[in-house]
Amino acid sequence: MRSCRFVFAVHVLAVLALRPKEFCSSSLLASTVNTNPVVIRRLLVDLQNAGLIGTARGPRGGAYLAKAPSEVTLWQVQQAVDPQTAFALHPNEPSRCCPVGASIERVMGEVQEQLLEAMERELKRVTLADVLARLERVPGSDSPAGAGVAS
Amino acid sequence: MRSCRFVFAVHVLAVLALRPKEFCSSSLLASTVNTNPVVIRRLLVDLQNAGLIGTARGPRGGAYLAKAPSEVTLWQVQQAVDPQTAFALHPNEPSRCCPVGASIERVMGEVQEQLLEAMERELKRVTLADVLARLERVPGSDSPAGAGVAS
């Protein structure tokens, strides 16, 4: 994955986790991520479809975390916002005459499956609560960095 | 990784492995991969720098495999032609005022390291010889599909 949707999504979810029971607007989230509110709203659509957050329209509306941080794995986040392939396969069909070209796509497809499974195992081991626990403690901050941490 | 340099490189190395002691031209390799010879030559430069192949100029020149297929892992190939990051980090510096923005880059950088290590372990488990062994046997082909296989 080359896009930054994944880190943006983790960032947004972490902010939401630090403000439980609050509705955060896309403008507020955009200012902490340092991007445009529409970029955030596009992310929120995918996160909502995955059941990770909820949103509300109108004044005082915004997004809120729909699950406990310890129940949200980075794998869920990644699948929600950037379902990826590990590497690109052949863009043009290889020559079928060559014994390699005849079946290289199948073999590399199988390799890709193994690789994606390894990435899935690794990303499932890290939860949003783990991410919160690894943020630096900022005592003077307006939001306690430890809130919601369950590691 | 989104580019197809990795699959192209494995394809090329597999063809070279099936023709030991032969010099294969970039035109020949390009025809089995179904791309342009220059694309192949750019790959060959990287594979040569990594010590996986050798090349010779002039008539009857071309590329040859410099190692036994069982000694070449897909990790070596991937590092040679497409050293990658697992995912993109923040393009714009996040707000340092927010406790998340203050250290999210470090945390996600650590997550990325773990993920890359998992991918490395997985790709090191697969050698070029394994790839050759998983190609379909084509008895009528001009090149025995089992040549050089050591799995």
Added chain:
DNA sequence: GAAATTGTAACAGATGCAGTTACGTTACAG
């Protein structure tokens, strides 16, 4: 009814990659 906020469409700018053409360099063959 006004205002705030999401949801979404449309577009601009930047980036990266595959493919292509062209040409200099090298080495073999006769």
Added chain:
DNA sequence: CTGTAACGTAACTGCATCTGTTACAATTTC
């Protein structure tokens, strides 16, 4: 020694993708 085949590399094009931006309809609160 000359022609030819091949690598090495630079420059360019076209295409796709992504982030960021503007704009606007739909929704909800006050």
